[in-house]
Amino acid sequence: MGGRLRAPTGRYGGRSAAERQAERRRRFLDAALRLFGDTPGYRGSTVAALSQAAGLSTRQFYEEFRTLEDVLAALHLEVNGWAEQAVLDALATAEDLPLAERATALFRAYAQGVTCDPRRIRITFVEIIGVSPRLEEQRLARRARWVDLIRAEADAAVARGEAAPRDYRLAATAFIGSVNGLLHDWTAGWVDATLDEVVDELVRLLLGMLQPQGWCPRTP
Template sequence: MTGRLRKATGRYAGRTAQERQAERRRRFLDAALTLFGGEPGYRATTVAALSEAAGLSTRQFYEEFRTLEDVLAVLHLEVNDSAEEAALAALVETPDRPVAERAAAVFRAYAAHVTGDPRRTRITFVEIVGVSPRLEHQRLARRARWVDLLCAQARDAVERGEAVDRDYRVAAAAFIGSVNGLLHDWSAGWVDASLDEVVEELVRVLLGLLRT
């Protein structure tokens, strides 16, 4: 009897088919974080190499993803989501603090997250750039989320009397670009400063934009 192979749906070793599939997908993503975010990098990684690093087969890869670009897209979103969660958590923990203290807490949390693992830094600032129109759109869309977050905090600062009332969107876009560039250069060893010094400089730039 011929036909297309179907994924198993029953339990095996106490786990459902969905649980086994999620584990395989996670293994591919973890292996991709190491290969894309380290050596040899996304552009030099093959499906076969990724599958070998994950301890799985290429057939299993194509059951979970269409292309390596799909894997990179998922990783990029995961890294950004977790960095955003860290930044928002810092805001929640400093609701009534002055704007300078809130800004320092947010950027310290964000910077510590994206630079805490060099692989995440490379995924965020290096490997995602210029891959395809699709991933450029995703990268810029995620940057726009950070701009929106910064604009929302600027409006909050205005309402508190801590900032001048004006349109902050262009300034926010410029600032986010500076954040990305500085953290990339710092992680690459091109900036001779501690992470705290980098965060302090970013906070000074931000406060200058707010014209407190």
């Protein structure tokens, strides 16, 4: 397929071409969340099956996307975007809280954002793996955003005297790996714990990283 087909222009049924295109794209992404995030999964899906699940034609698919991989890429970014926005909203309301309470708010928002629908976990941690170099680059880029967020929180805690001064690059990367692994295993039923217990454990890990044994917080 050399490129996407040209979508119709002009108003129809009181909606603009852009509005109709946005609705079609939304229907394809919603259908992809159902198929890729459950059964049969991304690798077991076809353009025809996705189009049928969306209630649209394959012609309409090619007006919006070139390949199924494009759909998976868009869905992966969207799922991560939902979780990131939930975290940013939580941090905005927890700005003046002590470190432990702020960290709890951060991880509760993230955990609830990615575990509220098991299909989001599968898109984020399972279906995206090993698809192509392009999607691997995208996955690592999104993970880097989470690492940067943790580093920024760590540096802010250092500035407030709540954390030990150090370079947190490696620690933040290792920590994000722990977060992703624990939430994936919890969602898969391999961890016998409540979500609150998972969040509490993540907070303990973060505080152990930021406040090592023998270090004393700086008095404000």
